[in-house]
Amino acid sequence: MHTHPFTRKFATIFCLVVLLGHFSTAAESIKRGPYLQLSTDTSVHVVWRTTAVITPSVRIGSHPDKLSSTCSCKQIVVRRNKAHHKSPHALPLFNAPKGTYQYEAKISELKPDTRYYYAVYDGDNRLTPAEAGFTFRTHPKPGTNRDTYIWVVGDSGTGNPSQKQVHQALINHNKKHKLTLDMYLHVGDMAYGSGKDGEFQKKFFEIYQPTLRNTVCWPSMGNHEGRTSRGKSGVGPYYDAYITPTKGEAGGVPTGNESYYSFDYGRTHFVVLNSHDLDRQPTATMAKWLREDLAKTSPNRIDWVIAYWHHPPYTKGSHDSDKEQQLIEMREHIMPILESNGVDLVLTGHSHIYERSMLMDGAYDTPTVAENKILDDGDGDEKGDGAYQKSPGLKPNQGTVQIVTGHGGTGLRRKGYSPVMRRSLVEHGSTLINIKGNELLVTMLNKNGEIKDKFQIHKKKIVQPTRIAEPWKPNAKNNTPKAVDITKDAKYIIPKKAVWQYHTGSFPSPAWTEPNFDTSAWKTGKAGFGYGDDDDTTELKMKNKFASLYIRRNFDLTNLAEARKLLLSISYDDAFIMYINGKEAFRKGVGKGNGKTARDISSHEANGNFELFELSSFTELFNTGKNTIAIEGHNHSPNSSDFTIHPSLVLQIK
Amino acid sequence: MRLLSYIICLACILWVLSFPHVCAHQDLRHSLDELNEHILEKSTPELLFQRAQTYKAMGKLNNAFKDLVSATTAKPNNLAWQLELCRLELVSHHPEQALRIANFALKLAKDRLDRAETHILRAQAYQASGKNQPALHAYQLAFKESPAGKIDWFLMRSECQRLLGRHDEQIRGLRSGLKQFPDSILKAQLVEALIDGKKNLEALKIINNELPTLRFKSAWLIKRARAKINQNDKTTAFEDLYTALMEINERVNPDKPDPLLLADKAKISLLTGDMAAARMHIEQLKKHNAPKWITHRLEQELTKK
Numbered sequence: 006m007h008t009h010p011f012t013r014k015f016a017t018i019f020c021l022v023v024l025l026g027h028f029s030t031a032a033e034s035i036k037r038g039p040y041l042q043l044s045t046d047t048s049v050h051v052v053w054r055t056t057a058v059i060t061p062s063v064r065i066g067s068h069p070d071k072l073s074s075t076c077s078c079k080q081i082v083v084r085r086n087k088a089h090h091k092s093p094h095a096l097p098l099f100n101a102p103k104g105t106y107q108y109e110a111k112i113s114e115l116k117p118d119t120r121y122y123y124a125v126y127d128g129d130n131r132l133t134p135a136e137a138g139f140t141f142r143t144h145p146k147p148g149t150n151r152d153t154y155i156w157v158v159g160d161s162g163t164g165n166p167s168q169k170q171v172h173q174a175l176i177n178h179n180k181k182h183k184l185t186l187d188m189y190l191h192v193g194d195m196a197y198g199s200g201k202d203g204e205f206q207k208k209f210f211e212i213y214q215p216t217l218r219n220t221v222c223w224p225s226m227g228n229h230e231g232r233t234s235r236g237k238s239g240v241g242p243y244y245d246a247y248i249t250p251t252k253g254e255a256g257g258v259p260t261g262n263e264s265y266y267s268f269d270y271g272r273t274h275f276v277v278l279n280s281h282d283l284d285r286q287p288t289a290t291m292a293k294w295l296r297e298d299l300a301k302t303s304p305n306r307i308d309w310v311i312a313y314w315h316h317p318p319y320t321k322g323s324h325d326s327d328k329e330q331q332l333i334e335m336r337e338h339i340m341p342i343l344e345s346n347g348v349d350l351v352l353t354g355h356s357h358i359y360e361r362s363m364l365m366d367g368a369y370d371t372p373t374v375a376e377n378k379i380l381d382d383g384d385g386d387e388k389g390d391g392a393y394q395k396s397p398g399l400k401p402n403q404g405t406v407q408i409v410t411g412h413g414g415t416g417l418r419r420k421g422y423s424p425v426m427r428r429s430l431v432e433h434g435s436t437l438i439n440i441k442g443n444e445l446l447v448t449m450l451n452k453n454g455e456i457k458d459k460f461q462i463h464k465k466k467i468v469q470p471t472r473i474a475e476p477w478k479p480n481a482k483n484n485t486p487k488a489v490d491i492t493k494d495a496k497y498i499i500p501k502k503a504v505w506q507y508h509t510g511s512f513p514s515p516a517w518t519e520p521n522f523d524t525s526a527w528k529t530g531k532a533g534f535g536y537g538d539d540d541d542t543t544e545l546k547m548k549n550k551f552a553s554l555y556i557r558r559n560f561d562l563t564n565l566a567e568a569r570k571l572l573l574s575i576s577y578d579d580a581f582i583m584y585i586n587g588k589e590a591f592r593k594g595v596g597k598g599n600g601k602t603a604r605d606i607s608s609h610e611a612n613g614n615f616e617l618f619e620l621s622s623f624t625e626l627f628n629t630g631k632n633t634i635a636i637e638g639h640n641h642s643p644n645s646s647d648f649t650i651h652p653s654l655v656l657q658i659k
Numbered sequence: 660m661r662l663l664s665y666i667i668c669l670a671c672i673l674w675v676l677s678f679p680h681v682c683a684h685q686d687l688r689h690s691l692d693e694l695n696e697h698i699l700e701k702s703t704p705e706l707l708f709q710r711a712q713t714y715k716a717m718g719k720l721n722n723a724f725k726d727l728v729s730a731t732t733a734k735p736n737n738l739a740w741q742l743e744l745c746r747l748e749l750v751s752h753h754p755e756q757a758l759r760i761a762n763f764a765l766k767l768a769k770d771r772l773d774r775a776e777t778h779i780l781r782a783q784a785y786q787a788s789g790k791n792q793p794a795l796h797a798y799q800l801a802f803k804e805s806p807a808g809k810i811d812w813f814l815m816r817s818e819c820q821r822l823l824g825r826h827d828e829q830i831r832g833l834r835s836g837l838k839q840f841p842d843s844i845l846k847a848q849l850v851e852a853l854i855d856g857k858k859n860l861e862a863l864k865i866i867n868n869e870l871p872t873l874r875f876k877s878a879w880l881i882k883r884a885r886a887k888i889n890q891n892d893k894t895t896a897f898e899d900l901y902t903a904l905m906e907i908n909e910r911v912n913p914d915k916p917d918p919l920l921l922a923d924k925a926k927i928s929l930l931t932g933d934m935a936a937a938r939m940h941i942e943q944l945k946k947h948n949a950p951k952w953i954t955h956r957l958e959q960e961l962t963k964k
Contacts, residue, residue, distance in 0.1 A: 237809065252841050261810050261840025287918050288950050290811055290844055296919065297843040300875040329687055330718035341917050345910045346875070369915040399874070401910050 034059065035132050036105070037210050039125050039139070040217035042248040045255045046117035046144040049221070050248050051076075051110045051125065056102070059127035063110045069122045069135050081110040084245070098245045099233070101202050109248060118145040140219045142187070144270055147256055148306030150442060151271035154184055156220075157313075157436040159192035159354025161413030162208040162229070167433045168414025169212060170452035175435060176215065177454055186220045188270065189213075192354035192410060193227025193281075193315030200230030202242040209246075223249070223268065223277060227315040227354065228331075231281040236264040249277070258298040265291050267298050272308040273440055276348075278339065280316040285334040292342060299346035304398040308464065309445060311438075312343055313352035317409045319373055319425050322358030323418035327372040337369050340405075347399030349445065349462060352436070354411035358419055359436075359449055361428040361458055363476060364393040364404035368425055375424035379476035380404040384427060385460025392461035396468045397443060403470050406462065408447065410436040419612055422479045428458045429479070431610045432646070453646050457608060498560050498571070499634070499654035501615075502531045502542055505556040509545060512601040513555050518584040518635040524557065532556075533576060534638070537647025540576075540613055545648070552643040553603065554650055557635040568627035570657040571620040577638065578611040578649040584635040585626040591618070595639055608641045611649045687717050704733040708740055720751060738767040738777075745780045754787035775805035779812055786819055795819045810840050817848050818952075826856030850882050859886040875910065877903035878919075881926055888930065900927045918949040925957045929964065937961055 038053035051063050061081050064072035082095045084107040090097035098107055108125075115121065120142045125132045133139050145151040156175055161168045179186065196204040210217065224247050226236060234241025239262050249266045253259040256269030257276075264279045276298060283291050302310060318336030319326050326332040332355075343351065344366055364385065368378035381404065383390025395403045407425065417431045434451035443465050449458040506527040508517070516522050530543035534554055545554065562568060573583060580594025582603070589599070596605025638650035694710045711726035727744045734740065741764040748757035761781040768774040782797035798816040802808055813836030820829035833849040836842075846865070853862035866883045870876055880903040887896035904927050911920045925940035941957050 237811075258843040259841040261842035261845070286950070288953060290814065293844045293847075293919070294842070296878075296917075297847065300873050300878070303872075303874050324687075328717075330716055333718070337915070341912055341915050345912060345917060345920075367912060367914060402912070 034127065035125065036102075037107075037206060038214075038217070039123075039133060040210065040214070041141050041219065041221045042109075043250060043255065044141065044144055044221045046146050047115050048111060048113040048254075049115065049141050049143065051112065051123060052108065052248065053125055053132075054101070054105055054107045055127075056104045056106070058106060059108075059132075061108045061110070062126045062128075063112060063123055064126060065112060065115075065121045065123045067121065069124075069137050069139070072122065072124055076110050076112045081108050083108055096240065096244075099202070099241050101242075101245065107245070115143050117143055118149070118151065119143050138215065138218055141221075142185075144255070147269050147271075149271050152442075153187050153271055153273060153438075153440040155188050155190060155438040155440075156186050156216075157190045157192065157352050157408075157410050157438065158195075158413040159315075159352075159409075160194040160227070160357055160411040160415045161191075162194055162196040162204065163414045164208040164212065165414060167452060168208070171413050171433050171435050172213060172216070174450055174452050174454040175437075178437075178450055186216070189216060189220045189222040190275075190313060190352065191222055191224045192313050192352055193225050194229045194354055194411070194415070195224065195227065196242075197229050197415065199232035200227075200241070200243055201233055202245065205242050205246050222247070223275065225277050225314045226264070226279055226281055228281050236262075236279045236282045239263050258294065258301055260294055265294065269307065271440075272306060274302045274307045274310045276310065276312040276343075278312065278314040278335075280314040280331055280335050280339075280353075285331065285338050287338040287342065292338060295339070295342050296346075299342070302346070302399065307399065308397070308443065309350075309440060310343075310346070310348045310399060311350045311352065312348050315353060316355050317353035317360075317407070317411075318351070319362060319368070319407050319423050320353075320356035320358070320360055320409050321419065321421040321423045321426075322356030322360060322409060322411065322429075322431075323416075323420070324356040325420055326356075326423065333371050336373070337371065340369060344405055345401045347401050347403065348405050349395070350438070350447070351405055351407045353407070353409050354413075356409050356411045357415050357417045358409060359412045359428070359430040359432070359434060359458070360407075360409040360423060360426045361447075361449070361460065362405075362407040362423075362425045363427045364395075364406060364462075365425050366402050366404050366470070366472075373424060375476050375478075377472040377474055378425065379473045380470045382427070382473050382476035385462075387461050387463075392444075392463045394466070394468045395462060395464050396466070397464045403468060406447070406460065408436055410449075419610070424478065426479075427460075427477065428608075429610075430457055430608065431612050432457065451646070453644070455642065455644065455646075494658045495572070495655045496658060497653055498562075498656050499558060499652070501574075501651065501653045502533075503558065503653065504529055504531055505534075505558045507534060507543070507554060507556040509547060509554045510551055512553070515600065516587075517555055517600075518557070518589075518633070519587040520559075520631070520633040522557075532653070533649055533651025535578070535647065535649035535651075537645075538578075538611070538649065540611065541649055541651070547640070547643070547648060548646075549644055552606075552640040552645075552648075553600070554638040554648070555600075555635070556638070556650065556652075557633060559631055559633050560654060562627055562629060562632055565624065565627060565629050567656055568624040569621045571627075572655040572657060573618045573620055574615045574653045574655050575618070575636075576611045576613065576615045576649055576651040577609060578647055579609045579641040579645070580606045580639045581650060582637050582639075584637075585620075585623055586628060586633050587635075588626050590620065590623045590626060593618075600637060603637070603639055606639045606641050611647075611651075615651070615653075617655070687713055691717070704730040704737075704740075707733075708743075711743070715747070720747065723747060724751065735763075736767055738764055738769075738773060741767065742776065742780060745784070749780070749783055749787060752787070754784045758784035758788070771804040775801040775808075778804065779815070782815065782819070786815075791819055791822045795823060795825075807839055808836065810836070810842050810845065813840075813845060814848060817852060821852065821855060826852055830856055830858070847878070847882075854882060854885045854889065857889055859889045862886045875906060877906045877910075877923055880906075881923055881930070884930060897931060900931055903927060916943070916947060918944060918947060918953060921947070922949065922953050922957065926960075929957070929960050932964070934961065934964060 034055045036054045039051050042050040063076040065074050066072035084095050084098050087097040122140045195209045230243040234243035249263045257267030267276045316331040363379045364381035365379050381393050385393045412433050419431050432451050437448045439446040445462045448456050451457045506524045508527045533541045534543045535541040582592040583590045594607040594609050595603050640648045691713050698706050707726045707730040711723045714723035731740050745757045745760040765777045768777050778797045778801035782794045785794035817829050829852040836845045850862050863886050880899040884896040884899040907920050921944050925937050928937035944954050
């Protein structure tokens with residue numbers, strides 16, 4: 006049959022439009038997910054949402070293109086809002102958008118520790134692309150020794166660039182090191198401001214979709230989810246979103262509710278609590294369940310116990326664990342139960358910071374004290390002070406490490422330093438945990454992909470814990486002046502934002518600190534010096550180039566008696582060495598060496614704060630009349646996201 | 660001038676829009692400061708309720724109470740607020756006031772779940788006043804409204820039935836609870852009820868199934884000992900009790916003892932007839948602020964002996 010060319014063209018275009026419309030309709034029909042939930046050694050749940058009714062099924066197989074088994078629609082629970090909900094096997098959705106269908110497919114009879122690929126279908130119509138990203142791996146058989154890799158995030162649910170950067174840093178890190186996550190733990194506040202359905206959609210599911218499609222997220226409820234979801238009733242958008250064990254399906258003791266639960270993975274037992282809106286008393290139901298659960302956790306099949314929830318027992322980040330009821334109760338009531346049952350790691354959020362403790366036990370007082378509660382006050386790094394050591398098994402009271410990982414995306418803050426913390430970092434990031442047999446390794450990965458903290462716990466030999474009477478404190482080092490409180494009765498000898506001579510880009514001659522050193526080739530600029538954080542008057546293009554800065558300035562002292570009342574007031578990130586008239590006075594955060602040979606640089610956040618150091622110990626270095634102060638500033642790494650040196654000199658009058 | 664007005668309006672809108680985001684990052688004290696400012700400008704019942712919740716989270720129950728009273732006086736027909744006030748009265752050990760509020764709140768409850776929750780609070784208020792019979796009646800009304808119930812409801816009703824000596828009813832109730840919620844605490848409570856009801860063989864069957872699965876066995880060894888004492892088998896009962904005591908002594912933290920472990924030590928002392936030790940453990944429990952229902956129960960047992 007002869008057809009006009011125009012007709013042929015029109016028909017082709019028409020067919021293409023119809024086909025495009027069909028595929029785009031099919032692609033758009035999944036509004037959330039698919040994502041994975043509640044996995045065991047023989048099963049997993051796949052969850053997704055549409056806004057149109059479909060004939061749902063999930064096909065699985067050993068390859069994305071060979072999906073030979075089907076979980077049919079008869080096995081899939083369908084949930085809708087109350088007015089339209091029919092399934093007797095599940096509660097209706099709390100307040101999902103009108104017309105929502107939530108499908109929850111439990112896929113059973115799987116082999117342990119096996120990788121499967123899956124796709125979601127509407128009848129014969131495949132809704133998910135044939136990509137390797139739609140995959141899951143079942144748990145190993147309970148009690149099996151299996152390396153485990155875990156990602157932990159808290160307080161992320163803002164939808165802002167920092168949250169996305171934290172996620173991307175994880176993806177890049179895994180790609181670089183060829184790692185695959187075994188699970189994703191969230192310690193709460195995953196959907197600001199109130200954990201509404203729409204907030205979950207935008208600030209959790211859409212952002213983490215590349216990970217959620219192949220990694221189960223095991224959640225704990227934060228206070229922001231708690232604005233619309235209720236732990237006692239198990240109702241709300243948080244409970245709509247997640248499927249967690251209630252009958253001990255994944256190991257652990259049944260709870261009868263989704264508000265708190267436990268599960269096993271290999272030889273690690275995870276305990277997840279609700280610190281927000283349930284009774285936290287030691288005689289309440291959750292605490293009673295916790296005792297039962299831990300009493301049943303046998304060292305024959307479990308080597309590690311990790312507990313997590315939202316409100317930290319120890320923090321001085323954006324919250325103060327000495328002043329807030331929920332935090333105090335978790336410390337006073339729940340920590341004794343956990344520590345007497347051999348818990349190894351406690352993960353929390355709520356406080357918008359990264360804090361990590363020393364190896365500790367028994368710190369239940371309010372306010373928190375560290376004396377005689379610390380079992381190892383080192384940095385816990387086998388390449389530093391040494392890994393934390395515990396006896397094999399689940400011995401009571403051999404020490405716990407607390408991690409506050411509430412820095413997943415929201416605004417950060419630090420009120421102070423908790424005496425039990427070894428690290429306190431005000432930067433966005435997340436926590437990675439690697440478990441390999443009798444070694445547990447934790448790292449903090451910041452949003453730039455840098456490792457900013459790491460420690461290990463080893464359970465290789467029998468240990469007799471001893472308590473340290475005066476453990477490590479921040480800023481407490483021998484020969485370093487104590488930080489003091491400034492009084493009103495003082496005047497600036499060198500004010501803030503004063504002009505200094507400065508040099509960077511190369512290492513100056515060792516004589517650079519001497520009063521008569523020729524600085525004609527040096528630049529001048531107003532303090533503070535640095536980059537990043539928008540807190541430097543003189544911006545330096547140091548990033549990715551060099552990691553040190555040298556500044557000097559002259560000043561006058563009327564008489565030497567004044568030297569006893571001098572204070573250095575300095576904002577710094579990360580470390581510095583101060584010289585007076587060519588002689589080193591003291592150093593902060595620089596372990597060894599000077600200038601080119603400086604090393605063992607510690608991380609330190611300035612956070613806009615000025616710390617005060619008495620200089621009375623160095624009176625003999627000063628002269629009457631003209632004096633020269635020189636400071637070399639060091640960055641932890643040339644790739645660091647920021648650097649600051651902003652000194653001033655204060656004379657106390659009274 | 661008009662442009663200036665538009666700019667000011669836009670700034671206000673942006674400020675208001677930022678509020679949830681700001682709240683997202685604030686701690687309780689900042690939230691309280693903001694609420695105080697808003698209340699100073701214009702106090703509303705809603706703001707007072709919010710401030711009450713903030714005070715409660717900070718542990719400042721007196722302040723929370725004042726604000727809740729103000730909020731409910733202004734809007735007496737808000738059920739959720741009345742129930743919150745009732746809970747606060749219970750926590751503050753004012754059961755009669757709590758009962759008065761719960762009875763008032765019942766008239767406001769429109770659906771079955773609301774009525775059930777209110778009956779539960781009535782039951783708690785009665786029980787706190789030592790009126791166990793009306794408390795049980797209130798629990799039964801709660802279950803009538805919401806037969807599925809909640810784990811805590813089954814546990815509270817069970818305790819009430821135990822106090823009234825209605826062990827058969829207690830056992831039936833807990834079995835029903837276990838069908839709804841396969842929860843380990845309900846199971847433990849059922850075993851206690853079976854022992855109290857002298858159904859020792861059935862209790863021992865469950866206990867002996869449970870013990871091999873446990874790392875820490877003390878709580879269940881004490882249950883077994885109680886069942887065996889009921890059967891006049893004191894020798895093996897005492898063996899279980901001493902094993903339990905050794906395990907507890909290894910685990911209990913002397914500075915901050917777990918109250919349930921201390922209570923178990925007191926139970927062991929009572930069962931072995933060591934009254935002096937029992938009294939000492941009860942005093943320790945009081946010193947560490949254990950709830951009254953634990954110490955009261957142990958003191959009752961001590962009086963019986």
